[in-house]
Amino acid sequence: MTEQKLHNQAGRTVEHSGDNAGTAFPGASGVLFEQAMAQTRMAVTLSDPHDPDHPLVFVNRAFLELTGYDEDEILGRNCRFLQGPGTDPEAVARLGRAVRDNDVVVVELLNYRKNGAAFWNAVHIGPIYHEDGTLRYIFGSQWDVTDVHAARSEERHARLMEREISHRMKNMFAVISSIVNMLGKTSTEPALGRDINERIRALGRAHEATLQLSFQQGRVDPTQMFRELVGPYTSDPRALDLDGGAVQLDSNSVSILALTLHELATNAVKHGALSSKRGRVALSWRMCRADGQDQPLLRLTWTERGGPPLHGDPERLGAGSEITTRMLRAAGGVIRRRWDTAGLTAEIELPLQC
Amino acid sequence: MLKHHHESETMDEHATAPGALKDTRLLLVEDEVLIAMDVSDFLEDAGARVDHAVSLGRALALARANRYDGAVLDVTLGRHDNCVPVAEVLHADGVPFILHSGDPERQGEVVAAFTAPLVRKPSAPEEVIAALSAELRKARATAEA
Secondary structure (H helix, E strand, O other): OHHHHHOOOOOOOOOOOOOOOOOOOOOOOHHHHHHHHHHOOOEEEEEOOOOOOOOEEEEOHHHHHHHOOOHHHHOOOOHHHHOOOOOOHHHHHHHHHHHHOOOOEEEEEEEEOOOOOEEEEEEEEEEEEOOOOOEEEEEEEEEEOHHHHHHHHHHHHHHHHHHHHHHHHHHHHHHHHHHHHHHHHHOOOHHHHHHHHHHHHHHHHHHHHOOOOOHHHOOEOOHHHHHHHHHHHOOOHHHEEEEEOOEOOOHHHHHHHHHHHHHHHHHHHHOOHHHOOOOEEEEEEEEEEOOOOOOEEEEEEEEEEOOOOOOOOOOOOOHHHHHHHHHHHHOOOEEEEEEEOOEEEEEEEEEOOO | OOOEOOHHHHHOHHHHOOOOOOOOEEEEEOOOHHHHHHHHHHHHHOOOEEEEEOOHHHHHHHHHHOOOOEEEEEOEEOOOEEOHHHHHHHHHOOOOEEEEEOOOOOOHHHHHOOOOOEEEOOOOHHHHHHHHHHHHHHHHHHHHO
8 A cells, every 4th residue: 555655754765656656757756756755855644544534654854853753653643733832723623624625725823843833834735636536645744833933923923012102102291291281281381281282292293103114224214204294384296296205314313303394394384385276385395415524414405485565674583483492503403594584594404414 | 995184184274274174072082192292272262161181081981971062082092092992982972073193004994993083193273273173164054954
C-alpha cells in the first residue's frame, strides 16, 4: 500500500508504488514527491479520510521541525494533538466542516509545539482524489504565521492607542476651554476668555490633524492641518487655495503655525478677504534653505484677494499680531506683512528642525 | 459625511443672540464635569433651563421622566457607555438633539446612525447654541406643518 511507504520520513529514498502513473503531470513520481516534500519549507501532511479518526499517514520534514515531534510519535494520530488551551474551537470546527464537506479551507489557529510553545498556524486543508474521483487523502499544509499575527496585533494596538490619545487630547483641550470660559466670565475682561479659547481650539485642531503623521519619518504633508486651521473661518471651501508639498514638521512647529495661521485667519475675517463673500485666501509653502545656513526653512506665503480695498498700513497691529511677530522672531523666523490695495500679503519664514 | 459646525456658522445672529434658547427646557448629557458646568452655564445664559446628567443611567431616568425641548448629548459616556440609548428615547418622543463629541471618528457608526448634527469638541459656546437652536427651529417647523 502506498500509505505504508509514505510513512517513511521524508528525504529517505522511498520505493514508489506507481499509483501516480498516468496522471496529467508525468513527472509526479513518488520519488519526486518525496524529494519535493523533503525540500520544501512548507509543512505538509496527508491524512486518511477513510479512517473515522482521520489519522496522519504522511508528514514531511518541515512539519516535524515546525511541531517538534518525531515521526513515530504522530503518524497514526489525528492532528488535534497540536491544539491546546488557546485554540479557538470555532476555528477547529471550520476545519472539521471542510473535511466533512471535502472543501478547501485556510484557517489560522493557535497550535502548540511538543515543548508547549504556542504558534499561530495558517492551516490549509483540502481533498486529494484518486483518478476515478474517489477521495484518497486529506492534504494539509501548515505555515507558522506568528510573526504576521504579532505585526497585525501591534498595528491594531497602535491604531487603538492613537485614537485613545486623540480622544484624551481633545477632551483635555475641551476641559481647558471650559475652565477658561468659566474664569473668563467672572473676570473683568470677559473677552479674554474668548481670545484664549479661540487659540486653544486652533492648537487642538492643528495637533489633531497631524496626529496620524509620524514626524520621525521625514517630511509630511501639512495640507490637512492648514485646512483644519483656516477652513473654519470660511463657509465657502473655494475661498481657500492651498498649495505646497511635504515639509519636515515637529510638534513645536505645529503650534507656531497653528497660532500664526489662526491670527491671519481671524484678521482676514475681521478686516480682510474673509470678511467678504468673494474674498479668497491663497496659502502656499515650500521648504528652502536660507543663504549660508544648513537649517531648512519653511517659507509660507499668505495672500488675500477680493476683500475690501485697503488704504495702506493699519495704524497699529492688534495684540494677537504683535504676539505672532514676537513668537516667530523667538523661533528664529520672521513674518513680513504687506498691505496692498488688493489685500494683505504675509510672508512667513520658520526654521525647521532637521 | 458628518455635519460639522464651525465658527463661521456662529455668525448666525438669531442663534447667538442672548436669549436664543429662551424658555426652553434642555437635557445635557456630559460625563466630564467641568465641560458640563461650562456648557450648562452658557445654555442657561442663552435663556434655557438645563438638567444635567453625568451618566447614562441618570440621563435615561431624566429623559423618561421629563418632557424636554431639546438635548445636548456627549457621545462617549464613561468607559463603556455611549449616548445611543438616551438618543433613542429622545428620538421616539420627537425631542431634537445635537451630538457633542471629541472623538467622532471612534464613534463613527454610532454618530452616523443619527441625523443629528455633530459639534466637535473642543467647541465654542456659540457653535453649540447655534446648532441646537437650528434643531429646535426645525422641530418647531415640523410640528406646525
